[in-house]
Amino acid sequence: xxxxxxxxxxxxxxxxxxxxxxxxxxxxxxxxxxxxxxxxxxxxxxxxxxxx
Numbered sequence: 001x002x003x004x005x006x007x008x009x010x011x012x013x014x015x016x017x018x019x020x021x022x023x024x025x026x027x028x029x030x031x032x033x034x035x036x037x038x039x040x041x042x043x044x045x046x047x048x049x050x051x052x
Contacts, residue, residue: 017038017041019034019037019038019041020034020038
């Protein structure tokens, strides 16, 4: 696990998003679709922050 400048532990991307797990085993041609789907999911999640 990586650490930030403050020393806090940061999980790898695969732990934060199961959609990225195994991406290195998939054809590169599929990567864009996976990244776009994850980007859309993150935007939806971040949009809910204002609703708290």
